[in-house]
């Protein structure tokens with residue numbers, strides 16, 4: 001008996017397969033692209049292949065993420081807020097505050113002792129200060145996204161960004177490069193600006209330790225460090241942080257199959 005979570009995000013789609021003992025057997029990650037339904041199906045197929053099982057061995061599939069209703073082969077849908085909280089408190093049981101920075105949104109979530117969502121806020125519709133802003137910064141500076149973090153860590157005198165709007169990032173960064181500012185100081189400034197915005201969001205739900213950082217942006221070590229400095233405390237981050245929503249969804253699938261009640265406040269539709 002196996003359980004799957006499929007997290008269809010605005011930028012990437014992730015899937016995770018768990019066995020009955022909550023062991024993670026396989027994951028997948030791909031760009032969501034234009035065909036959201038296809039992305040969900042592909043992510044599921046790839047995670048099943050990574051787990052070395054057959055699709056019909058999966059007892060329950062739960063869809064999450066902004067495209068969760070496109071996981072048409074799923075048995076239920078649950079919001080990514082609840083799924084990230086579930087996954088984070090599974091990996092880091094003392095999590096009380098969660099920061100999830102994805103491709104186009106940032107969420108601050110306060111979590112109860114049982115992993116339930118007590119409160120959450122997210123950025124407004126604009127993608128300012130999200131993964132997209134970092135992607136655009138990397139592109140203007142012509143450095144691979146994967147190197148952004150380590151580049152930012154080398155900053156000696158981080159620049160001060162006037163705003164974190166994706167529309168203006170190119171011209172703002174180009175004006176700093178034109179003035180001869182080193183790339184690492186520009187990246188360091190970008191990280192600092194996003195960190196301060198993220199911490200302001202966290203303050204709105206109340207910051208209680210331990211704080212866990214999830215979403216694709218948690219893979220950026222420069223962002224991790226900048227947020228830790230702005231917060232004055234360390235963050236829980238795992239190699240699986242980008243998959244936290246998919247893992248949480250798979251955990252919900254397992255609990256539902258075991259007949260456990262899904263936490264209050266979780267949107268479930270079958």
Ligand code: ADP
Nearest residue numbers: 009010011012102103131146215216217219220
């Ligand atoms: P979604 O909102 O689609 O769920 P994710 O949580 O997967 O998005 O986050 C996507 C973002 O994560 C990208 O926009 C990018 O900024 C960041 N990201 C992904 N992989 C890496 C990496 N290896 N290094 C740094 N940042 C990354």
